[in-house]
Amino acid sequence: MTFYVILEGVISLLLIAGGAFAFIGSLGMAHLRDFYMRLHGPTKATTMGIGCTLVASMLYFGIADSEPVVQEILIALFLFITAPVSAHLLAKTGLHLQLKYVDKTRGHPVELQEEEVGQTPVPHGSPPERDPITLDKRPNGH
Amino acid sequence: MLDIALKISLTLVMLALLLNTFRLTVGPSLPDRILALDTMYVNSIALIVLLGLWLGTKTYFEAAVLIAMLGFISTVAVCKYLLRGDIIE
Numbered sequence: 001m002t003f004y005v006i007l008e009g010v011i012s013l014l015l016i017a018g019g020a021f022a023f024i025g026s027l028g029m030a031h032l033r034d035f036y037m038r039l040h041g042p043t044k045a046t047t048m049g050i051g052c053t054l055v056a057s058m059l060y061f062g063i064a065d066s067e068p069v070v071q072e073i074l075i076a077l078f079l080f081i082t083a084p085v086s087a088h089l090l091a092k093t094g095l096h097l098q099l100k101y102v103d104k105t106r107g108h109p110v111e112l113q114e115e116e117v118g119q120t121p122v123p124h125g126s127p128p129e130r131d132p133i134t135l136d137k138r139p140n141g142h
Numbered sequence: 143m144l145d146i147a148l149k150i151s152l153t154l155v156m157l158a159l160l161l162n163t164f165r166l167t168v169g170p171s172l173p174d175r176i177l178a179l180d181t182m183y184v185n186s187i188a189l190i191v192l193l194g195l196w197l198g199t200k201t202y203f204e205a206a207v208l209i210a211m212l213g214f215i216s217t218v219a220v221c222k223y224l225l226r227g228d229i230i231e
Contacts, residue, residue: 012147015192019154022188026158029181030165035174038165042181046158050188053151057191061200071203075187075210082214086180089221094173096225 007063014056021049035099036091043087050079152192158185176220183213 025048028041058072098112162185166178190206222229 008143012143015147015151018188019151022185023154023158026161026181026185029177030161035171038174038177042177042184046181046184050184053188053191057195060195064198071200071207072191075203075206078207078210078214079184079187082210086214086217086221089218089225090173090177090180093176093221093224097171097173099171099173
């Protein structure tokens with residue numbers, strides 16, 4: 001008898017955690033100021049939330065029906081595989097469209113930096129000492 | 143206890159869907175709207191799973207699998223269209 005009470009408590013906890021994670025992810029997407037910040041919320045927190053909900057459903061139906069659960073495992077597997085792929089594609093789309101970002105966003109990738117051709121003066125005088133292997137590479141990696 | 147947890151979870155997921163709708167309508171750029179739609183797919187899958195728990199049936203989980211697959215495919219299709227100007231090259 002106590003087994004079922006403990007199981008109900010675990011399922012309730014997982015359900016509330018799943019709902020809270022999904023809500024926090026969507027809150028981050030609605031609240032943050034930048035597309036690159038907004039990408040963080042749904043891709044991690046919401047996936048975690050639906051994972052918790054699916055584990056709760058798996059426990060409930062696995063005990064109540066005493067049948068092997070297939071659909072939940074399928075949904076969880078599919079979502080956990082496809083969420084990083086869609087997040088990567090969305091990030092690539094944002095970089096391609098060169099969306100604006102606030103200064104607090106860390107990491108300024110090459111795709112968003114301004115072109116430096118013709119802006120910085122060419123240094124005259126003796127060239128700086130460099131390793132001859134890296135001499136013919138362009139600086140800053142782009 | 144399970145009833146109260148289900149009600150709390152359903153309320154939270156519904157609030158999450160409302161926030162997604164806000165971002166879908168407001169969203170300043172096109173990838174924001176795509177991100178909101180992608181999150182709406184995931185939240186609607188959570189809603190369907192919670193409905194199945196509420197009603198005690200596993201009938202609706204097939205719909206959840208379908209929504210998962212179609213949501214991913216549509217997100218990839220729209221992203222590829224914005225990236226390359228073409229979906230299948």
